[in-house]
Amino acid sequence: MAKTMAPQKATGPALDPGLVRKLLTDMLLIRRFEEKAAEAYALGKIGGFLHLYIGQEAVAVGATSALRPDDYVISAYREHGHCLAKGSDPKRMMAELFGRRDGLSHGKGGSMHLFDKSVNFLGGHAIVGAHLPVAAGVAFAIKYEARDQVIVCYFGDGAVPQGEFHESLNLAALWKLPVIYLCENNRYAMGTSTDRALAQTQIWKFGQTYGIPSEKVDGMDVFAVRDVVGRAVERARRDTTPSLIEADTYRFRGHSMRDPAGAVYRTKEEVEHEKERDPIALLRQRALAGGALTEADVRAIEKDVSDRIDEAVAFADASPEPPAEGLFTDIYKEG
Amino acid sequence: MAVMTYREALNQALREEMRRDPRVFVIGEEVGLYDGAYKVTQGLLKEFGAKRVVDTPICESGFTGVGIGAAMLGLRPVVEMMTFNFSLMAMDQIVNTAAKLHYMSGGQFSVPLVIRGPGGPAAQLAAQHSQSMETYYYHVPGLKVVRPTTPMDAKGLLKSAIRDDNPVIFIESETLYHLKGEVPDDPDFLIPLGQAIVRREGTDVTVVAYMGMMYRALEAAEELAKEGISVELVDPRTLRPMDTETIIGSVRKTHRVVVVEAGAGFAGMGSEIAAFITEQAFDDLDAPVERVTGANAPMPYARNLEKLKTPTTEKILAAVRRVCNANGS
Ligand SMILES: Cc1ncc(C[n+]2csc(CCOP(=O)(O)OP(=O)(O)O)c2C)c(N)n1
Ligand SMILES: [Mg+2]
Numbered sequence: 001m002a003k004t005m006a007p008q009k010a011t012g013p014a015l016d017p018g019l020v021r022k023l024l025t026d027m028l029l030i031r032r033f034e035e036k037a038a039e040a041y042a043l044g045k046i047g048g049f050l051h052l053y054i055g056q057e058a059v060a061v062g063a064t065s066a067l068r069p070d071d072y073v074i075s076a077y078r079e080h081g082h083c084l085a086k087g088s089d090p091k092r093m094m095a096e097l098f099g100r101r102d103g104l105s106h107g108k109g110g111s112m113h114l115f116d117k118s119v120n121f122l123g124g125h126a127i128v129g130a131h132l133p134v135a136a137g138v139a140f141a142i143k144y145e146a147r148d149q150v151i152v153c154y155f156g157d158g159a160v161p162q163g164e165f166h167e168s169l170n171l172a173a174l175w176k177l178p179v180i181y182l183c184e185n186n187r188y189a190m191g192t193s194t195d196r197a198l199a200q201t202q203i204w205k206f207g208q209t210y211g212i213p214s215e216k217v218d219g220m221d222v223f224a225v226r227d228v229v230g231r232a233v234e235r236a237r238r239d240t241t242p243s244l245i246e247a248d249t250y251r252f253r254g255h256s257m258r259d260p261a262g263a264v265y266r267t268k269e270e271v272e273h274e275k276e277r278d279p280i281a282l283l284r285q286r287a288l289a290g291g292a293l294t295e296a297d298v299r300a301i302e303k304d305v306s307d308r309i310d311e312a313v314a315f316a317d318a319s320p321e322p323p324a325e326g327l328f329t330d331i332y333k334e335g
Numbered sequence: 336m337a338v339m340t341y342r343e344a345l346n347q348a349l350r351e352e353m354r355r356d357p358r359v360f361v362i363g364e365e366v367g368l369y370d371g372a373y374k375v376t377q378g379l380l381k382e383f384g385a386k387r388v389v390d391t392p393i394c395e396s397g398f399t400g401v402g403i404g405a406a407m408l409g410l411r412p413v414v415e416m417m418t419f420n421f422s423l424m425a426m427d428q429i430v431n432t433a434a435k436l437h438y439m440s441g442g443q444f445s446v447p448l449v450i451r452g453p454g455g456p457a458a459q460l461a462a463q464h465s466q467s468m469e470t471y472y473y474h475v476p477g478l479k480v481v482r483p484t485t486p487m488d489a490k491g492l493l494k495s496a497i498r499d500d501n502p503v504i505f506i507e508s509e510t511l512y513h514l515k516g517e518v519p520d521d522p523d524f525l526i527p528l529g530q531a532i533v534r535r536e537g538t539d540v541t542v543v544a545y546m547g548m549m550y551r552a553l554e555a556a557e558e559l560a561k562e563g564i565s566v567e568l569v570d571p572r573t574l575r576p577m578d579t580e581t582i583i584g585s586v587r588k589t590h591r592v593v594v595v596e597a598g599a600g601f602a603g604m605g606s607e608i609a610a611f612i613t614e615q616a617f618d619d620l621d622a623p624v625e626r627v628t629g630a631n632a633p634m635p636y637a638r639n640l641e642k643l644k645t646p647t648t649e650k651i652l653a654a655v656r657r658v659c660n661a662n663g664s
């Protein structure tokens with residue numbers, strides 16, 4: 001069940017400063033990336049749909065911190081955070097958002113279709129529910145070749161009523177595939193709250209139906225996510241057991257840049273209240289209180305992250321548009 | 336050369352490719368224990384085991400997605416659709432994911448996947464089980480679409496499809512599975528995708544057809560020969576990419592064209608062939624391109640209505656006579 005987030009005191013085991021530094025850096029990197037992307041969108045440098053991950057950073061960073069670099073990740077269209085956490089280069093990501101030649105996909109994918117083979121990030125899929133069976137297929141291949149990698153598949157609460165969610169859980173359970181289905185329940189699919197979409201709003205319980213380990217976790221607590229995903233990874237690696245994890249989280253911004261306030265379907269008070277659970281503020285507070293980091297450390301991390309994202313924007317800005325021939329390349333793999 | 340059925344030719348292609356490459360596996364409903372709903376995968380479970388001959392529950396979208404994911408990691412799945420009518424359950428996986436991954440990822444990922452099974456009109460199976468599904472797929476950049484007419488083509492094209500690095504839609508036919516023909520034994524016998532074949536040389540008129548329609552066109556050609564009309568028969572074999580060159584070459588020779596297709600004519604394969612012939616060889620034409628197509632109606636069950644829906648040899652004969660009687664310059 002959900003652990004409600006009490007303000008963290010410096011209790012429990014002491015935090016590993018190296019780990020805290022890494023987690024805070026990655027979460028801040030995502031937040032700055034998203035803030036800069038929003039600015040660029042307002043300036044018309046990014047077009048189409050842009051879905052920001054702000055508020056949900058603890059999920060991507062906590063989960064990825066439990067993975068090996070050679071593990072796989074696949075996601076939906078709100079995937080900048082997952083891609084960054086997996087270790088992709090913010091410069092090439094931003095260039096992709098800008099639709100430029102040096103983007104990860106040379107400008108042919110955009111914000112919703114980030115792919116980075118070099119870090120085993122398998123995309124960037126914008127049909128709600130469609131990448132869940134693909135994740136099962138990746139896990140199938142891992143098992144087929146008797147490798148010991150795993151795949152984490154992120155998706156929203158909006159994918160749960162979709163048939164492919166159920167097909168995938170059934171297949172993963174039936175064939176015992178090393179996949180971790182990680183639902184980021186931010187309570188809304190566009191404007192539809194989970195109670196208007198789901199007969200069973202406790203999403204983790206669907207895992208029980210399919211007979212696989214399933215858990216709910218506070219998605220604002222990066223350590224809690226790391227812990228729960230870590231255990232799922234261990235199971236998957238040990239004997240290819242799949243898991244379903246529901247992370248209780250919240251998106252602070254609208255669904256996309258075309259829904260800036262997100263105010264029709266939720267109240268301002270609700271959003272303000274949820275911002276008190278800001279995962280970055282919570283981590284910072286906990287790190288300082290526990291003595292893992294000093295104020296000066298945090299300032300240095302913030303500065304470093306800001307510099308990297310500024311650099312990413314400059315890189316994207318300087319990158320040329322893709323050449324016209326690009327229209328017809330990569331439709332088919334040749335040879 | 337050995338003489339075998341179309342079904343056996345497909346089975347042999349699968350067997351040879353599975354022996355050749357451990358990354359090739361077969362997945363779908365009833366492909367293993369049941370030996371294939373249409374017995375195309377007969378004996379594969381016995382030879383290759385359950386790891387490589389994977390029975391699935393009924394979830395086309397789910398197991399097609401599994402094929403795509405496995406292909407992204409470098410395996411070479413052959414997904415069987417029990418019949419292609421059911422592929423619509425997986426259409427999003429095929430059109431939005433399989434066909435577009437290579438493009439959207441800027442060439443980083445590819446999907447070496449074959450989706451195969453029977454499709455097209457069959458005997459009295461009514462509206463949902465008797466239709467030409469290639470239409471839905473050949474519109475999509477990123478897919479290749481194959482329709483093999485003979486046992487030899489079935490084998491050579493399926494082997495090429497499995498070795499291709501792209502998603503290939505490979506649609507067989509229930510009505511051809513029992514058909515016998517010569518098939519090369521050579522395990523490296525391949526027919527390249529994207530190559531049409533001239534099945535019968537002729538000088539007066541080009542008839543383009545594939546699958547069951549090719550056999551009706553052949554029948555018509557024999558009949559017309561008696562009337563002194565020499566028909567050239569061209570089978571595209573691969574519908575995307577289409578070998579327009581071979582078709583145009585034939586048109587330049589005969590100056591008259593009839594396209595035959597089983598599916599409903601509106602926006603069908605005949606429309607596309609008529610369009611590129613008009614664009615590329617208008618001055619060579621002595622008559623307008625004629626299309627003989629399935630009626631623009633769903634497939635009815637009753638035998639007499641089914642016959643009305645389907646292009647018959649008589650309709651092909653009539654169309655060829657019309658274009659041959661037209662007075663071109
Ligand atoms: C199959 C499908 N139907 C509808 C849409 C349009 N759509 C895009 S995002 C979205 C909401 C999805 O919400 P959720 O899965 O909770 O993810 P979140 O946006 O909260 O991250 C909808 C309806 C789509 N992309 N795909
Ligand atoms: Mg949501």
